[in-house]
Amino acid sequence: MRAWWRELSGLVLPVDCGGCGAARTLLCEPCRRSLSGGRARRVRPSPEPYGMPPVYAAAPYRDAVRAVLLAHKERGALGLAEVLGGALAAAVRAAAPGPGGGPLVLVPVPSARRAVRARGHDPARGIALAAARELRRGGRPARVAAVLGQRRAVADQAGLGARERRANLSGALEVRRGGVRLLAGGQVVLVDDLVTTGASLAEAARAVRVVLPGELLPEGGPPPRTVESDRVRAAVIGGPSASFEKNWN
Known part of the structure; x- marks a missing residue:
């Protein structure tokens, strides 16, 4: 009901720019x-968590972009x-530019259940x-497959550093029953x-790789780096501003 009322009120009541x-x-x-006025860029957090897939962002996470995302979320x-x-x-499109590899399967990174309840909606989905x-x-053929779920409770990420976020999320996600078929x-x-920090995307990628043939990473792998996978992008x-000031190839 909360999400329904917010959407209805946004249609009928005067609003201010979210940015x-x-x-009005x-x-x-x-x-x-x-x-959306610029070119999507490859972005990298620093330090970069082990197992993070190649990530592309539409814009630097600052100023109006930050305000709009917070207004929605x-x-x-x-x-x-x-x-x-x-x-x-x-x-x-930047992450998966070619027509090969079948249709695009967009997999939202899930929020904690309590956060979804508090907000009244799931922003990523x-x-x-x-x-x-x-x-x-x-x-471009594309579909959404909300196949990731939490297998255990996690702490609120606000205020945690990169290392604490990785520890908080490690092993926290899994592909729900029946999700493998949707990813195939x-x-x-x-x-x-x-x-x-990239911790959420690295954990989401780990959970997906577990069920994709040939994608599983070995335990205790090499030092933190991005995994250049053909199947998981x-x-x-919004991405780190510094990444938009560098030319990542």
């Missing part, structure tokens, strides 16, 4: 350009999902669905609203 607060517009043109501005989905679709619609409109025959792209809306 800069400009009156859901998202002003300058803030819209901040989200924490303040229930569900009307922003479509424009956020458009930005995410651009990052997905909402923008993933919007991104899949945008991709299909552009001629497609190019898997993990999707989330943003990447900071990742896309987000």
Whole structure:
């Protein structure tokens, strides 16, 4: 009911821009350009967690981009999902540019159950669905497979450093029963609203690789690095600003 009321009120009541607060517009043109006016880039957190797949982001996570993501995620501005989905679709195209590998399978990184209940919606799933619609409109077969679930409780990530986040999330996710069938025959792209330390994406990738033939990483692997996998990629809306100031090849 909470999510339904937020969506309805966003349609009938005056709103301010989710990025800069400009009156009576859901998202002003300058803030819209901040989200999707540039080119999606390869991004890397520092330090980079072992097992993290190649990640592409639509825009630096700062200023208007940060404000819009928080408005959607924490303040229930569900009307922003479509424009956020458009930005995410651009990052997905960069992560999986070729037509090979079958249809795109967008796998949202799940939030903690208590966070979903508190917010009244699942932000990553909402923008993933919007991104899949945008991709299909552009001629790319795409579907959303919300196959990841938590196998144990995790602490709130706020205030945790990179090492604490990795320990908090290690082994926390799994592919739900029946999820393997949904992942089969497609190019898997993990999707989330943003990447900071990379711990969530690395754990999501580990859980997916367990069920994909030839993708499982050995325990106690080499020093932290990105795993260049043909089957598992990742896309987000907001990424580290430093990555947009470097030329990652």
